[in-house]
Amino acid sequence: MTTAAYPGLTFVVEDGTGLVSANSYTTTALADAYHTQFGNTDWTSLTDVSMKQEALIQATQSIDIMYGQEFYSIPRSQGMSQMYPNQAYLQALLFPRFTMVINQIQVLQTGWIPVQLQHAVDEVALMWINGIDIFPQPNLLKFTTNKQVKAGSVGMSTTYGRDIDAERYPGFWKIDKLLYPLLKKTTNPSFLSL
Numbered sequence: 001m002t003t004a005a006y007p008g009l010t011f012v013v014e015d016g017t018g019l020v021s022a023n024s025y026t027t028t029a030l031a032d033a034y035h036t037q038f039g040n041t042d043w044t045s046l047t048d049v050s051m052k053q054e055a056l057i058q059a060t061q062s063i064d065i066m067y068g069q070e071f072y073s074i075p076r077s078q079g080m081s082q083m084y085p086n087q088a089y090l091q092a093l094l095f096p097r098f099t100m101v102i103n104q105i106q107v108l109q110t111g112w113i114p115v116q117l118q119h120a121v122d123e124v125a126l127m128w129i130n131g132i133d134i135f136p137q138p139n140l141l142k143f144t145t146n147k148q149v150k151a152g153s154v155g156m157s158t159t160y161g162r163d164i165d166a167e168r169y170p171g172f173w174k175i176d177k178l179l180y181p182l183l184k185k186t187t188n189p190s191f192l193s194l
Helices: 028-037 049-070 076-083 115-129 173-182
Strands: 100-102 106-108 142-151 154-163
Touching: 028 049, 028 115, 049 115, 049 173, 115 173
Parallel strands: none
Antiparallel strands: 100 106, 142 154
16 A cells, blocks of 8 residues: 555555565554554554555654664664575565563564564654654763762862763654663673673
């Protein structure tokens, strides 16, 4: 089915095989069920299916662009092209990925689209429907602390900054929390997250 704003663009949901034409991580039916469960009437009252599809396409692109460099593992097609160099493997989206371990115990097999990713896309699609910028600049705020120590007539003042515990993109706090299990929290390599 084509979308309203992009008549030539077909809505293609990634099925876990690494489709070359996929542009969404979730279906409108799954998004409808998610938003119904949480009472998001801005989504459930929308009857234009092509508008919902367009929102899911935009949300998928937003997630891949803003969080993709931090996802665990490597895209399935990248690994397939390394194993079979004489064959062309190219997937349109950053998921599916090779098997990875999240939450220290949960194994995500190759060929699955994590539910956390689908829910994040659902939330960003709702933001897009509500006119919120889903491609914001990163939050670069720093927390500055000034520490002064004085002993008699001798004193020392030190000012230092550190990152604050805030959303990485303004308005994306919930998205940060939904995607947290899928994101690398360290730069140290791990055989569990290749």
